[in-house]
Amino acid sequence: MIELEGLTKHYGEKLAVDHLTFTVRPGVVTGFLGPNGAGKSTTMRMMLGLDHPSAGTVRIDGKHYRQLVDPLRYIGALLDAQAVHGGRTAYHHLLCLAQSNGIPRARVAQVLETVGLTSVAGKRSKGFSLGMGQRLGIAAALLGDPRILMFDEPVNGLDPEGIHWIRNLMKGLAAEGRTVFVSSHLMSEMALTADHLVVIGQGRLLADTSMADFIARNSRSYVRVRSPEHQRLREVITAAGHPVQAGPDGSFEVDGADAAALGELAARHRITLHELSPQQASLEEAFMGLTAEAVEYHAHPAAPGAAPGEPPPPAGAGPGARPDPAGWGQDRRRREGS
Numbered sequence: 001m002i003e004l005e006g007l008t009k010h011y012g013e014k015l016a017v018d019h020l021t022f023t024v025r026p027g028v029v030t031g032f033l034g035p036n037g038a039g040k041s042t043t044m045r046m047m048l049g050l051d052h053p054s055a056g057t058v059r060i061d062g063k064h065y066r067q068l069v070d071p072l073r074y075i076g077a078l079l080d081a082q083a084v085h086g087g088r089t090a091y092h093h094l095l096c097l098a099q100s101n102g103i104p105r106a107r108v109a110q111v112l113e114t115v116g117l118t119s120v121a122g123k124r125s126k127g128f129s130l131g132m133g134q135r136l137g138i139a140a141a142l143l144g145d146p147r148i149l150m151f152d153e154p155v156n157g158l159d160p161e162g163i164h165w166i167r168n169l170m171k172g173l174a175a176e177g178r179t180v181f182v183s184s185h186l187m188s189e190m191a192l193t194a195d196h197l198v199v200i201g202q203g204r205l206l207a208d209t210s211m212a213d214f215i216a217r218n219s220r221s222y223v224r225v226r227s228p229e230h231q232r233l234r235e236v237i238t239a240a241g242h243p244v245q246a247g248p249d250g251s252f253e254v255d256g257a258d259a260a261a262l263g264e265l266a267a268r269h270r271i272t273l274h275e276l277s278p279q280q281a282s283l284e285e286a287f288m289g290l291t292a293e294a295v296e297y298h299a300h301p302a303a304p305g306a307a308p309g310e311p312p313p314p315a316g317a318g319p320g321a322r323p324d325p326a327g328w329g330q331d332r333r334r335r336e337g338s
């Protein structure tokens, strides 16, 4: 278990991490999300004792990182896969780590096998591809057989087979009762891997909840219906008190309704349905809805006729305004009355 209490980090004037309090629990994969510059890497570095907090504490199974004897046996991490002594072979890189952390030599061959690098164990890592470097970093994280694992962008540079492999690896580690904390910008992958999410923006905690709850809270869910008796169905649904909006291809969308109840309503009025499908946003859409205001670095479409290098208009103003994806951030704010 990892417990953060009021964790804060200033870099000069910059408040990179702002009073973060949350707990990463064992037995599930916890995803760590936030826009670029939100403070994820800084938080992870402080969790590993690599950066000193300006305030607050981190406890690893109840202890501060510096109190851990042979820390690789408690917590394994992949932070910067390129931070490897490139002149050493993969085997020697891992052997040095094992020897300096009291880990038996036999473990080196085991983790090389786990990550699929046995055949290149004798090669210098400076010749490794991005994906091989990533696998070597993961091997180092697994070396001490730790109860807690932390991965910063682990699928960077991995091909689809590699992405599939790391997804199953993380799920398997969590199923063994380990604590798995992982950051990624790849939302589709995170949606398949994580059970729980911690989301930060501009250093502050925005959400700490299950994947299903996060999507339900931060996006619009509705039922799409389609019928050859379009107008009659619309009248029946409206009369039942459900607001209706036009959808694509002659369908319409009913907010806040249950698909089964709508199907029964149509059946009672002997109306044929061609479609009755509950719709829910993806994790990516929910994430963008929640973090729209916490995004630090925006891309702006080039204004027609703008000279190269001309500064873009401010976010939220004029033709260069950043679109709120499907207005979901607004929907949420309206629901919450803010």
Ligand SMILES: Nc1ncnc2c1ncn2[C@@H]1O[C@H](COP(=O)(O)OP(=O)(O)OP(=O)(O)O)[C@@H](O)[C@H]1O
Pocket (backbone or CB within 6 Å): 011, 014, 015, 016, 034, 035, 036, 037, 038, 039, 040, 041, 042, 043
């Ligand atoms: N050593 C440093 N000195 C000064 N500012 C820093 C330093 N490290 C990070 N920052 C700033 O702190 C903020 C948080 O950075 P951090 O790298 O933790 O964000 P992140 O969420 O990991 O971003 P990304 O998704 O882009 O990797 C950023 O504004 C960054 O510029």
